[in-house]
Amino acid sequence: QVQLVESGGGLAQAGGSLNLSCVASGYSFSRYTMSWFRQAPGKEREFVAVSSWRNDVTSYGDSVKGRFTISRDNAKNTVYLQMSSLKPEDTAVYYCAAIFAAMARRPNDYRYWGQGTQVTVSS
Numbered sequence: 184q185v186q187l188v189e190s191g192g193g194l195a196q197a198g199g200s201l202n203l204s205c206v207a208s209g210y211s212f213s214r215y216t217m218s219w220f221r222q223a224p225g226k227e228r229e230f231v232a233v234s235s236w237r238n239d240v241t242s243y244g245d246s247v248k249g250r251f252t253i254s255r256d257n258a259k260n261t262v263y264l265q266m267s268s269l270k271p272e273d274t275a276v277y278y279c280a281a282i283f284a285a286m287a288r289r290p291n292d293y294r295y296w297g298q299g300t301q302v303t304v305s306s
Contacts, residue, residue, distance in 0.1 A: 185209035185295050187279050192300030195269050199304075203264040205279030205297055216282050217255055217262040220290055221275035221302075230288040231277070234262060240286065246272075269304045277302050 191203040205217070219231040232243045232253035241253050252265040262279055277300050280293035287293065 185281075187281065187295055187297035189277065189279050189297045189300040192277060192302045194303045194305065197269060197271055197304055197306050199269050200265070200267040201269065201302060203266070203277055203279075203300060203302075205262045205264075207260045207262070207279075207281065207295075210281070210295070212260040212281075213257040214284055215295075216284065216286055217253075218280050218282070218287075218293065219251075219253060219262075219264045219277060220280060220293075221273075221277045222299075223272075223275040226275075228278070228290045229275075230290070232264060233286060233288065235286055236284050242286070242288075244288075266302070269302075271304045271306045273302060273304050275302060276300065 189205045216236045218233040222228040234253045234255045250268045255262040279297045281295040
């Protein structure tokens with residue numbers, strides 16, 4: 184049974200930092216590309232960051248580039264998202280997602296999803 188469990192969300196002030204984690208189980212983690220997406224109320228799900236299954240390529244959405252960092256630890260089946268210089272517009276539910284051996288930015292390409300963790304940034 185595949186499970187992705189996010190944690191680390193919460194309330195932060197603008198300019199602050201938060202670190203998210205996503206622990207995966209039930210599949211071969213090291214063969215899957217891992218991504219973070221986010222969805223704010225009334226908006227479509229937005230690509231945030233991706234880390235390739237070989238852990239050699241990362242890519243970011245324009246709105247978070249230079250502020251967020253994705254990393255993964257294949258030994259721990261965990262992907263991380265370090266968020267800094269947070270802005271109120273970063274407020275959203277953040278989801279981790281997995282896709283087998285491919286790089287993708289479209290939510291519909293991803294097979295496995297976590298339940299999400301809320302991030303709220305106050306001004």
